[in-house]
Amino acid sequence: MGVTPKIAPSMLASDFANLASEAKRMLDFGADWLHMDIMDGYVSLLSWTSLLKDFASLSFYFFSTSCFSHFHRHFVPNLTIGAPVIESLRKQTKAFLDCHLMVTNPIDYVEPLGKAGASGFTFHVEVSKENWQELIQKIKSKAMRPGVALKPGTPIEEVYPLVDSENLVEMVLVMTVEPGFGGQKFMPEMVDKVRVLRKKYPALDIEVDGGLGPSTIEMAASAGANCIVAGSSIFGAADAKLCFGKSGEMLTSFLQPRSKHICF
Ligand SMILES: O=C(CO)[C@@H](O)[C@H](O)COP(=O)(O)O
């Protein structure tokens, strides 16, 4: 692609105790968006087994597992932030807050996140098969930008209906790791999804999320991704400032041969 991709540091990898200053640091370096991962957290079966050490935990385990729906009410095995944190951060910055909703009931988050000052609202297609039209309408009515995300195992065709008609989503987020945690390994086979999407929708915003860093950004961007989420690679860099261009634009060096990279 001829365009320089937007860079959205994933604030999940930041020091949450200093979120405002971390956000400012990224924006000063030239970040285009701030990526905010909102998760609804469950305790996985594996974690439950570790609770089996005493009787109280055992009773709790059986109670919880008998309520099987428990495991359906949550999208990912991690818990992060919600509208109150977005509201606090909004008081500190006018930046585009790119919210990635890894939750089972995204519709419940529209009102609070809209009020809190979220800019983008990207929900998962896996949990919105029934009500995506209503959801998108509500997101837009709160002046947020709708996007749809898909997990690695979800076929790309599932997002087509959400992009095909006018006034629907403005961005597709292709997950390049399983949702839930930062710091995972990029799944190169997801790049095909980006390529197919870019061919079908030349003007669509395509975001990639998970495991993006110096060895993977080029692959994703040359396949057509124009929004890059990067958490641990930026926050873990010896000098995060070098991940961004001098004048506040992301360095095109990501798209140049590896030897020229000065990032990370
Ligand atoms: O949505 C997610 C994880 O579920 C991401 O936004 C990660 O937070 C990206 O972190 P890195 O893979 O870049 O460390």
Ligand SMILES: [Fe+2]
């Ligand atoms: Fe994310």
